[in-house]
Amino acid sequence: MVEPSSALLTDRVALVTGAAVGIGEAVAVTLARFGADLAMCDRDAENLEATAKEVEAAGRAALSAVLDVRDGDAVRAFVASVRERFGGVDVLVNNAGGGFRAGFLDVSDKGEDALVRENFTSVTTFVRAIVPLMTRGGSIVNLTSIEAHRAAPGFAVYSAMKAAVASLTKSLALELGDRGIRVNCVAPDVIPTPGIGWMEGATPGTPLGRLGQVDDVAGAVAFLAGDLSSFVTGATIHVDGGNWAAGGWHRLSDGSFGT
Secondary structure, three states: OOOOOHHOOOOOOOEEEEEOOOOHHHHHHHHHHHEEEEEEEOOHHHHHHHHHHHHOOOOOOOEEEEOOOOOHHHHHHHHHHHHHHHHOOOOOEEOEEEEEOHHHHHHHEEEEEEEEHHHHHHHHHHHHHHHOOOEEEEEEEOOHHHHHOOOOOOOOOHHHHHHHHHHHHHHHHHHHHHHHEEEEEEOOHHHHOOOOHHOOOOOOOOOOOOOOOOHHHHHHHHHHHHHHOOOOOOOEEEOOOOOHOOOOEEEOOOEEOOO
């Protein structure tokens, strides 16, 4: 029977990467408000500390570490500290990632390696480290992007890595299902976050006629983290105001649609 309590994450342990600002911060604080204790990491020490204080203000425990998710040794050391503090993990949210605009032919070997490690290898590293701690089953939520499902000129490698994560998610849903571990994606679009200045004052053109908010993404993650989604795995939730469904169609200023 579905009850309101099915949405809660009381006394579960969630690990969120890239939790200092934006979507990661919103996800961490939302999961805490739903009852989870939080382990968090980010390179941004100051804002990560602020997120930890928000989690504690919600009455939950917070463990944070300043690290680069591209550093496998640092990731494994952090996960060891999570095991020591909490014993196990119930929810893993692979949120950390990033990119830069550049034509594909202008991306250096070093730049491509950084994109691959930040957006794909970090996910595989955390999954391998965390699954042994999910002894009671659990939920893995990978943050991808609408760019995982369409072309992204100027962001070709970033887009390819997000597509790789989406494909990995489906394979892991099959491989980890017998452990009681569900693996899903959330694919956001037009969600203003720190550092994305081009959205300031932008006309959204989404079917819903507005830009999204970080809390829209956090809500989807909370759903996938908990028992309300207990039979959902290998899926992607598009938190994009309808942009993926719309394809090349956009809502115009008069409310009609055009391409």
